[in-house]
Amino acid sequence: MSFYEDRIFPVALDIALAGIADTRRELIQSAQGRVLEVGIGNGANLRYYTDRATEVVGVEPCAAMVDMAQKKVDKLIADSEGKISRDKYQLKVGGGENLDLEDNSVDTAVACLVFCTIPDAEGAAKEMFRVLKPGGKMLFFEHVHAAPGIKARVQNLLNPIWKPLACGCHLNRNTKHMFEQAGFNYQQIEEYHHSKMFPIFSSVIEGIAVKPG
Template sequence: MINLYRKHIFPYLLDKVSQKLNVDRQRILPFLAGDVLELGVGTGVNFSFYSSNIKSLIAIEPDAVLLQRAAKQKAVLAAQQADKFFLVQGDGHALPLPSNSVDTVLCCLVLCSIPDPLRALCEIYRVLKPEGHLVLFEHVKSDDRLTHAFQQALNPMWRPLACGCCLERDTFQLINQAGFLTDNLLTYRHNALPALVGTMLEGVATKP
């Protein structure tokens, strides 16, 4: 039953919820440049929003079922763009990349789901070149006390249903802890999302 949920229902739900965020992807993705790493690509919903100016995209995803869907998204891209995309089954806790090797990392709704986000952020820091950019679009812990209390209360039920997604991570603090400069990060309330997952952290953190 759990397998059925993970294989068929969760990827379907992920795609459905994701469609609400296309306007955000359209705002954020076209500016990514150079050799890019996207962590936790899921079903590949971001692929069509990358500009043709990127040099390459390494798309990391641990889940084989999601990665297969991502491969289908890659297949509908223009050949010139698709040739720059490399899909890799891998884990954000131990990135299969050399240190100081990528210009930009995208974390889009993924630091909520990675079991040890600080470890993943330290890995991202390692693989980014100096002055490289970590681009973020993440739902995080709410600043509103009542909403935060709901996030805490519902988290134990939510996490198994959302395949590990945590409702109340203090991702901003973790990014600081990993050593990034965080001047260009913003927290705001997303009006298309329910309050439980509607506090967003968006912007660019830089490796000094």
């Protein structure tokens, strides 16, 4: 990874996403049991996991981001004064396309602003489906291609410039369709414009996808 990816991008990400704390909390608080968060980044969601999430496995290809997430884990554990066990969190350097987890072993998967970036996003969606238990839920919040119109056309136009600036992020992915193709059913899905995100990536999908039981 480069200096830009390791040092500058994580800070830029925190600034760009500073307004979505409530969305993160709402998404993460229903995670329960053994949880897998793919592309956990610098650990921005970690503080929102409740006691119902008994184990949190975070996978992230950028080692520098994993180090930042680990610092957040260390702080959560220190602040808990012994209430949270160190075993609760396992952070691993790796990609979502090739998960080192057993089939049907995860209760809740989390996809938060990551399917825009994963190079083989279809492969990663299939991997999340594989490791979830039947009936298991994937909580998702993803920015996506806008509905057909001017904004969608601008996203297509800016995508080649945006991708290197945002470390591989695409402005124009159809993640809703991708999850369906991987085998998920939607228990709940909202498609809306997030007022706290920059307009160029403010078209989002949020909800719960289920692996049929």
